[in-house]
Amino acid sequence: MVAASTFGILVDILKELGVSETQISPNTFIYRDLQLDSTETVEISLALKRRLGIKIKLETRQDKTLAELCQSIESAKSQ
């Protein structure tokens, strides 16, 4: 289950990066589907730090969906 508010924040951040809303869904993979480069993934991490005060690393061995990223954000928020 994806928290709507968290997903909304993620959508806003991705749109600010220039990602089209049509490309964004909970099942979208960060690297495979959005083809984000390292600068862009860092920008997402920094935006999450600024907006939510949490530290999330997007550099992972396995590609994550936006739903999985939302779960990581929720988990970081609750700590």
Add this chain to the structure above:
Amino acid sequence: MSKIVIKGLGVDIASIPKIAKLVDRFDCETLSLVFTDKERDYCQSIDRRDVAYALCFGIKEAVSKALGVGLVGIDWYEIETDLAQKQPEVRLYRKAEIQAQKLGIQRWLVDWWELQDCVLANVIGFSEEQIDE
């Protein structure tokens, strides 16, 4: 007598305008997830600020690749670049330092080029080992 043994190689290209946009968008506290205080102080003090930030970013990525783990197991701020020297220098902290020790990397050689709106950074991690005569 000693010989140089190469332990790790890494290369990266960083976009100068993209990094400049990143730096302009975020405050110092947020940027501290990527750049150390020393790096920010140096980059902010020189005329070619945007090139310096892109070079820091590119060197960090290149070093993380040379360490064999990328930035998966290492935080950006654990790799520090010193651009105030004639040749850029690399300093490692915490997880990055431990990983370098595991690989036997004692020193770093950094080379870089500015290509249009990008910076290309190339790093070599090496050790100097004694040769028995």
